[in-house]
Amino acid sequence: MPFRDLVSWNSLIAGYAQMNCCREAIGLFDEMVARGFKPDNVAIVSTLSACARSGDLEKGRAIHDYVKSNGLFVDSFLATGLVDLYAKCGFIETAMEIFSLCSDKTLFTWNAMITGLAMHGYGEVTVDYFRRMVGSGVRPDGVSFISVLVGCSHAGLVDEAKKLFDQMGSKYDVDREMKHYGCMADLLGRAGLIEEAAEMIEKMPRDGGKREKLLAWSGLLGGCRIHGNIEVAEKAAERVRELSPEDGGVYKVMVEMYANAERWEDVVKVRQVMERDERVNKSAGFSRVMS
Template identity: 60%
Template sequence: MNQFKEAIELFDQMVGLDICPDNIALVSALSACAQLGELEKGKTIHNFIEQKGIKKDAFLSTGLVDLYAKCGCIETAMEIFESSHEKALFTWNAMLTGLAMHGHCQLLLDYFSRMVKNRVQPDGVTFLAVLVGCSHAGLIDEARLLFEVMEGTYGVPRELKHYGCMADLLGRAGLIREAMKMIEDMPMGGDLFVWGGLLGGCRIHGDVEIAEKAAERVMEISPKDGGVYSILANIYANAKRWDDLGKIRRLRDCMRVKKNAGCSLIRLDGVIHEFVAGDSLHPRTEEIYLALNGIGQHQLEAL
């Protein structure tokens, strides 16, 4: 699972052996490219499809839409979507998800309206994409309405991921009490993302009381999650509650919490390199630093 690089390498081996990949292999390779952000490789596969005259069924069209949408090429994704003769639910979802990821909220709502008018029955993925888009754009009323009608009007049950998205949206907007009430009224217990979304809102708006309740829940679910201790410490520091700040730091040290290092990817000479924050062991560290800071070789020589 999640062996995206290996999937692309295997696809290249197939082509190198003159084994013509079927649509399942093509979709799998496109999906791997989308997950890794390998846009150029995805374009190569797209060109292969065009050159071979391979018929684009709903699955292959969806793979292409997903690739370009996730990589930020929204206009190309839209062109492929519109030209697709077969638009299944998952094709619509791929387009909606890409629009949500890149903050095109008005387009997202327009496509959702078209989807409903075309009598395509939405599912949980559909509503998650639309709610995420509303969250990014701060469209509280629109999100509330969609969240309210998704079960009664569309027959789509609310899942933890939908509650988590709403907790994040309401928390960011400063509607901490409303978010807390929603969580308390949930038919199931909140998970890490639900309580984490609320905690994030408390950090933004400095609500210490509810932050402590949310943090307690997060610690119960994932006691060694370093993020919750850092967020709570930040909230205490902003509130000048130095005694509580000391306590949470001691608790963090006692639990031997480790902070997960951030991981980034960068392309150099057509090759994707992966490194973590503060990494100085990568053999091309200097080139990565220069590339990230937009410094070319001619600029380096002038320094």
């Protein structure tokens, strides 16, 4: 490309960041600065997003220092990028400070804060911020609900999650997606409401994606493991095997559950099936169902 202007640099950096090519996005940002271009908020936010996704807090902080040292105006767009960086990297207090200083919070700003809180187990605070967002007149979207449901799951706030899930369509006009059902199934499974979790999964949209279905059934299997429900675990394990035949972790979970119940014949059967199936990754440790 014979002539590169700020728009072309921004487009490349944003494209790499959106495609999750984080190292390339950060490298392009550094090259742009080295060539004498002064990055604007578009380039900065795209690079901050790459830092947040890759967990590169050191680089993100350096960019934040650049913003402060050059006196750049922190609008809601840039504030969202900074909140997203610090919240995802676990620096919740810093994220909260930046969030509080933002006078024009958009849905994306709220979602960045709520998602970061949920990721790091601040369940009750996640719900509080969700309520504050609604109270400020900002309408939640599907991302908002995924985050607040995850936060409820980590904190064991079953009744709160049920209430929010029920209100999605009736109060907030947000369509339930596979991911929302999966979050609820995981929450119910962790809380020991195994049968209710299984029923929730059966109600999921039939046209949902394979990944979402796998996460839902894996989450249920994890709940069964925690609470020793072998009957439902067998059904969940069968569904996980159908969706991910190569996943050796599901067999190891069932071996553990049968062994704990002293069902030694079933232990032997599962191990034999696992050894015979050439698709199974025999060296895999416990899979996503152990999370």
